[in-house]
Amino acid sequence: MLKALVLGSLLAWAMPARAASSLQELIARARALRLAEEPQWIKLGHWHKTLLGGLKSEADGPDFFLAPDGARDPAAELEATLRGVLGSIELKEEEKARGLLPPPCRFPARAAWLHAKLGFDVPEVSCPRLDEYWRRLQPESVSIIFSSYYLNNPASAFGHTFLRIRKNDPAVSPEKRELLDAGIDYSATADTSNPILYAFKGLTGLFRGYFRLFPYYYKVREYNDYESRDIWEYELSLTPAQVALLAAHVFELGSTWFDYYYIDENCSYQVLAALEAAAPELHLLEELKVPVVPADTVKALYANPGLVRAVRYRPSAMTQFRARIDGMPRDEVETVQTLARNPEARVSFSSPEQIRIFDAAADLVDVRYAKDLPVEPDGEGGRIKQRVLERRASILQPSAELVIRPPLDKRPDQGHGSQRIETDGGWSSARGAMLSLGFRLGLHALDDPPAGYPELSQIEFFPLSLRAYSRGGSVELESAELVDVVSLHAVSAFDQSLSWKVRAGARRLRDGGCDGCLAGAFEMGSGFTLAMAEERFALFALGDVAIQASPSLRGLERAPALRAGVGPSGGARLRLSDRTVWIASAQWLYFPAALVRSGWSLSSTLRWEARPGLCLGLDWRRQIGATEAALQLLFYY
Amino acid sequence: MRKMLVVAGLLCLSTAAMADKYGTAGCGLGSMVFGNQKGIVQIFAATTNGTFGSQTFGITTGTSNCVDTSGGLASIKSFTETNREALAKDISRGQGETVKNLAVLAGCSDASAVGSALQKNYSSIFPSAAAPSGQVADAILSTLRGKALACGKLG
Numbered sequence: 019m020l021k022a023l024v025l026g027s028l029l030a031w032a033m034p035a036r037a038a039s040s041l042q043e044l045i046a047r048a049r050a051l052r053l054a055e056e057p058q059w060i061k062l063g064h065w066h067k068t069l070l071g072g073l074k075s076e077a078d079g080p081d082f083f084l085a086p087d088g089a090r091d092p093a094a095e096l097e098a099t100l101r102g103v104l105g106s107i108e109l110k111e112e113e114k115a116r117g118l119l120p121p122p123c124r125f126p127a128r129a130a131w132l133h134a135k136l137g138f139d140v141p142e143v144s145c146p147r148l149d150e151y152w153r154r155l156q157p158e159s160v161s162i163i164f165s166s167y168y169l170n171n172p173a174s175a176f177g178h179t180f181l182r183i184r185k186n187d188p189a190v191s192p193e194k195r196e197l198l199d200a201g202i203d204y205s206a207t208a209d210t211s212n213p214i215l216y217a218f219k220g221l222t223g224l225f226r227g228y229f230r231l232f233p234y235y236y237k238v239r240e241y242n243d244y245e246s247r248d249i250w251e252y253e254l255s256l257t258p259a260q261v262a263l264l265a266a267h268v269f270e271l272g273s274t275w276f277d278y279y280y281i282d283e284n285c286s287y288q289v290l291a292a293l294e295a296a297a298p299e300l301h302l303l304e305e306l307k308v309p310v311v312p313a314d315t316v317k318a319l320y321a322n323p324g325l326v327r328a329v330r331y332r333p334s335a336m337t338q339f340r341a342r343i344d345g346m347p348r349d350e351v352e353t354v355q356t357l358a359r360n361p362e363a364r365v366s367f368s369s370p371e372q373i374r375i376f377d378a379a380a381d382l383v384d385v386r387y388a389k390d391l392p393v394e395p396d397g398e399g400g401r402i403k404q405r406v407l408e409r410r411a412s413i414l415q416p417s418a419e420l421v422i423r424p425p426l427d428k429r430p431d432q433g434h435g436s437q438r439i440e441t442d443g444g445w446s447s448a449r450g451a452m453l454s455l456g457f458r459l460g461l462h463a464l465d466d467p468p469a470g471y472p473e474l475s476q477i478e479f480f481p482l483s484l485r486a487y488s489r490g491g492s493v494e495l496e497s498a499e500l501v502d503v504v505s506l507h508a509v510s511a512f513d514q515s516l517s518w519k520v521r522a523g524a525r526r527l528r529d530g531g532c533d534g535c536l537a538g539a540f541e542m543g544s545g546f547t548l549a550m551a552e553e554r555f556a557l558f559a560l561g562d563v564a565i566q567a568s569p570s571l572r573g574l575e576r577a578p579a580l581r582a583g584v585g586p587s588g589g590a591r592l593r594l595s596d597r598t599v600w601i602a603s604a605q606w607l608y609f610p611a612a613l614v615r616s617g618w619s620l621s622s623t624l625r626w627e628a629r630p631g632l633c634l635g636l637d638w639r640r641q642i643g644a645t646e647a648a649l650q651l652l653f654y655y
Numbered sequence: 656m657r658k659m660l661v662v663a664g665l666l667c668l669s670t671a672a673m674a675d676k677y678g679t680a681g682c683g684l685g686s687m688v689f690g691n692q693k694g695i696v697q698i699f700a701a702t703t704n705g706t707f708g709s710q711t712f713g714i715t716t717g718t719s720n721c722v723d724t725s726g727g728l729a730s731i732k733s734f735t736e737t738n739r740e741a742l743a744k745d746i747s748r749g750q751g752e753t754v755k756n757l758a759v760l761a762g763c764s765d766a767s768a769v770g771s772a773l774q775k776n777y778s779s780i781f782p783s784a785a786a787p788s789g790q791v792a793d794a795i796l797s798t799l800r801g802k803a804l805a806c807g808k809l810g
Contacts, residue, residue: 119715147715154725185724190759194766197738197756198724202714230712233724235738235756243741272714373748380744391740400784403740407747411777416749416770 041104044136045097053135054093061295062128062267064276065092076283076291078226079274081113084121096132103129105141123148124273127266127295148269151231155200157265158186158258161330162289163201164250164316164430165241167472175477175503176461177312177430178241179286180204181293182234182251183265197235202268204229204288206278220280227278227288229271242334244388249332250430252316254325256297264296282308286315300325307437307655309479311460313430313470320431329431331424335388339381339512341422342374350375355511358382361405369413376410377417382512427596433470434654435631436460440483442637444648448534449487454496454648456483464504465601465635466654467627468593473553474506495536499523506558506591508549517547517558527566528643529617531581531609537568543587559588564607572613583607583617597627617642631655726760726808728796734760735795736788743781749774761799762808769806772798 039047053059063082065073075082075089082088084102088095101107102121109120122129123145133140161182167175181202184192206225219225241247256264276288287310290302305318319326333341343351350371356363357379365372383406384391387399394400426432440456459480462471483496504519521541526534545560564583566573573581589603602622609615621639628634635650712722723730735742738753745751750770758766773780773795780794799806 124715151714154723187759194755195759197752198734198759200724203712229714231714232712232722233734233737235724235734235753239737239741269714377744377748380747384740384744395739396783396785403743404781404784407743407781408778411747411749411774414749414771414774416767416774417751419750 039138041101041106044100044138047136048096048100051135054096058131058295058298059096060092061291061298062131063092063095064291064295076276077271077274078277081118081124082270082274099125099128100132103132104138105143119145119147119273125270127263127270130263130266151269152265155183155265156186157183157261159184159253160256160261160264161251161253162316162319163237164252164312165237166248166250166430167475168245168247179289179312179315180237181289197233197238199234201232201234201237202229203232203237204285220278223277223279223283225278226275228275229268238332242332243384244392246334246336246385246388248334248337248428250316251330251332252319252326253328253330254319255327260297264293267292267295282310284310286310286312290315290318309460311436313433314436316431329429331422333422335381335385337422338420339378339385341420342378342381346374346378354378354382357406358386358402361402361409369415373410373413373415373417376406376413380406380410427469428471430470433462434467436462437655438466439653440650442648442650444637444646446487446644446646448528448644449489451488452485452646452648454483454485456481458482464591465599465623465625467597467625467633468599469596473593474508474547474549474556474591476502476504478502495524497523497525499525506547506556508547508553508556516544517560518542518544519560527568527617528641529614530642531572531612531614531617532568532570533643535568535570537566537571539564539566554593556591557588559586562587562605562607573609574612578613581609581612583609598625600624724760726762728810731757731760731796732789732792735792739788739791745770746773746780747777757795760808761806763799763804763806765804768804769799772801772804
């Protein structure tokens, strides 16, 4: 099969083979041609420069290398691969015992590449697993799939990317069999549910990341239905040979693992690295920054003109439900709600209305019980759904196809760059003129340009701000947060999910208990959000708790360096246009048993995206200790 | 607090947890993706037994029927099991993406005829919420075997 693969599917890309040569001749020619230095060979082996100037492969599983020092020596590995592909490397007993594939079957993409460069007689080898893999994939085209942000699962707060390989099946049009395509996912295998250990292992590369193959429908069910995440599909215009080489390379990657680092060598990075190995002329990895966020994967695609040939949208269960009730008369919507609680309720409408009522009710039950249905089909949700569907089916007419217009302004490739530099000039009532400089590692705040991001979610990583004043001194740290997350969730008749926020880090407080002192602070809150006009306007109210600590604090009577506060906060956010956002908020905190019993703050920010990646802003805030106003200039990259 | 700790530093970790006994748990979404675990464990998508389940989706090792989409009985059964919730809805509606894909797996040329036939038999295909997936798949197959549908991949 290797022979068929190299000479068949991968041949279009291969050069005409030269006459048969001995292994020694081939190695000599490879040396003379300096093949081991060619970019594609380096990418096929995932070698990267190390800090000390050498090369090291990012693949960490030893089976990915045939030469003893292959992980560090592309030339030795190339020669060993030639020997392996030509059948001169025997598996050890131990390797046979654990089912390791023989070298000619393990490295189809390397074999094809070497064959294209050198030409040789590919040996007749039987490779049943490679055959099976190829039979399943029948690769025709490749898409990068972006599963959108999902704040309620912290691990997915940034989204996720993976590959879909479309099957070649001329007998059936592709849109009728999309679920049967192959998904290829790179993900960490988490082996702990201890959150601290989990975060630590993820940050330090202690999890192993593997490429995995599954039917695309697994991921559609998981993301669209179970987690209610919209999916964006970016179909790539690769040549058939590149598609075949990518599929073959992914098979090679199946024999190894990569140490998984959330921050940089994560799913998005490895997916692009695999793509570059098949199409080395693409500029992908060089477009990435650290941290690598999945949305940057799709932005990197657009750095290659013409690479994306189509973008498709797969609405989540929640989006589908919203589309079904959009424009539905009130009495019908009420019936939908009733049915989702009591599936036996009377439905006194004629059949076209009945159909859409039952269809919407079934979607609502699915969304509401999404977490229970796959694990507990016979629970409350399962029983309600069963009855709704029985009644729907008995109408015996097909539903009209639900057509949903893709929300193009939420396309992840349209979003602003995740890193931000900010310079402000303004005035403080306490300290006079002020200048500040800020930096943020990622990702998005509620007052950043809204295109490409969820409307009412904020996840900021390491926002940092320095300030200098005309009165009194040198440059001061104004704030340094670890995280600042806000997940506003619009309440509707169908969905009463809470809004929440978490913020942790250090910032200057300006109230009676602390006159501009730098305090470590942890704050969280939970409450409700009302939104209208497709979430363009939102009002939110939360109950907050805060813990603040600073040596200069006049806090608790018994422990002045510390205080705990509780109180309400709230505000409004208005998207005035696609490029203009205004947000105002207020907070009041009561500090029980503290020397100073309360503190409050008010703020208002107006942001205008003057051009892509550049915002102007007006910021005003008032606390007990100071009133400040500033003009902001923000760069996103 | 747990949430915060985890927010502090995670990028695109996909859920890769697997049931450690997938062979008996079947191909369903619950067992394959979440290891049939609930609550916080589900969110962290973690198993105690490391990578055993990942063999199912292993690129060079995954030979389970759960990942076969080439058509025929076995792939129809695993499709039915994993897509059960969406498929039940689409069957009740007499149309939809899962019905179209099922028709392809079964080698039926007329997906809308398949949709109508399945819709008509909804109650025998899904007699209760608890109906085991194997039974659901068998009932679907017996509908698809109807002569009028002329489905060509039912062996």
